[in-house]
Amino acid sequence: MEVFCNLHEEFLRKYFKLENGVPSHDTFQRVMRIIDPKALQQLQLEWNEYLTTNAGKGLKKILIIDGKTMRGSRT
Template sequence: MHETLSYLEEVEDTRQEKKVLHSMSDIIAIVFFASLANASEWTEIYYFAVERETFLRKYLKLANGIPSHDTIQRVFAMVSPEFLGKFQTQWNELLSSNEGEKIKKILAIDGKTQRGNGTNKQKANHIVSAVDEEGFCLGQKCVNEKTNEITAIPDLLDDLNIKGNIITTDAMGTQTNIVKKWIGYN
């Protein structure tokens, strides 16, 4: 996991160096770990970090402690989506490795609509997630606006190493082609 997290050190930090108290890589990692535990609001991410500071210090420097939720939000907004996408890809590769086998057991596949991000011209995002029994999200796929979870679940499964795992889902995920994909992995 340390190799995957070391990628975060490569992020371009455009902040004024003399005003920086918290490393950008630490902030990205905090948001990442918190989002794996389904924290979705900045205050939830902050409280996640405060409650799990001992765990986070195993992987992060946190030289000045846990940043405030305002700092987390402000700094995270500076990170490019391409950088985050590449980090997510590296995380998925970690999960598919032997190291990733240590954290997988039961996976729940489910879709949720993100409230508050829709507009008059665009529907709110609908995300299909794979969550383990500890509440960590191991992968996500955004459902295309003109489709549904049935098309996103196979793509999500392709990104995960599900061999040997127990998969749970609601009725939407029990389509023949999805079940065949599960059986093909086991």
């Protein structure tokens, strides 16, 4: 994540102040450690449910999560 942020710092600054620059690998690691896995799982379930609604189906058509569909290897 640190590498991604460094590569896209200019874009990210449109949304975040980044007063101390891009967070380090260690900072990302500390933050990820405090996220409750059960809460994250619940959010994932809610997201999946949303994608099955009418509004979600429209969104699903424009979201490419990992590129497999775009490359034709989704099956």
